Amino acid sequence: MASASAAAAAPSKPEVLTLFRSLLRTAREFCDYNVREYVRRRTIDGFRHNKDLADPSAISAAFSDGKSQLEVAKRQAVVYSLYAPEVKSVMELKR
Amino acid sequence: MAATARSALLKYLRVPVKPSLPSNPLPFTLLLRRFSEEVRGSFLDKSEVTDRVVSVVKNFQKVEPSKVTPNAHFQNDLGLDSLDTVEIVMALEEEFGFEIPDNEADKISSIDLAVDFIASHPQAK
Numbered sequence: 001m002a003s004a005s006a007a008a009a010a011p012s013k014p015e016v017l018t019l020f021r022s023l024l025r026t027a028r029e030f031c032d033y034n035v036r037e038y039v040r041r042r043t044i045d046g047f048r049h050n051k052d053l054a055d056p057s058a059i060s061a062a063f064s065d066g067k068s069q070l071e072v073a074k075r076q077a078v079v080y081s082l083y084a085p086e087v088k089s090v091m092e093l094k095r
Numbered sequence: 096m097a098a099t100a101r102s103a104l105l106k107y108l109r110v111p112v113k114p115s116l117p118s119n120p121l122p123f124t125l126l127l128r129r130f131s132e133e134v135r136g137s138f139l140d141k142s143e144v145t146d147r148v149v150s151v152v153k154n155f156q157k158v159e160p161s162k163v164t165p166n167a168h169f170q171n172d173l174g175l176d177s178l179d180t181v182e183i184v185m186a187l188e189e190e191f192g193f194e195i196p197d198n199e200a201d202k203i204s205s206i207d208l209a210v211d212f213i214a215s216h217p218q219a220k
Contacts, residue, residue, distance in 0.1 A: 014201065024182070047178055
């Protein structure tokens, strides 16, 4: 049932790029360097991994997975902000 | 008798009235409220924007720095795809410290378009 309704609406290219951009924007909100970079890397790798999907149902499954991950990332950005690291990572120092 | 005493007293107490407003008030434009420099923003110089955009694009790992010219197209000249373009626009946001709305970001597909947009945006710094 869920897969049938998902298959009916394969996301368009602008929708996918908007999801990609939203994930990257959410990634920037993490205060911890390691998590911030992980979310960014994971987003880019995930979209690259699925960029050659051709089957509409696989595309919409990946798209809805990405949307649920976006919600997870938004929630976690708030949770992590409550436990912000007290010192910056050495990677954040300006060279 | 009482009337003369009263007028004598009043003459003593009365204060000469002067207009309280200065005769030449400040020009109106000086009284207008100004926005602070930070809110109003200022436009960056176009050649500076070009240099900074080019260096951001050169630092992007998939781009060959020698191919980057001020009017290179991301997809046609630099061999990037639409995901890379989104990443570059995000990197430009970080470099210039302001947020590019999605509908504007979709239109930025080459370096000169990015320069035009950023140079015409007052919040870019």
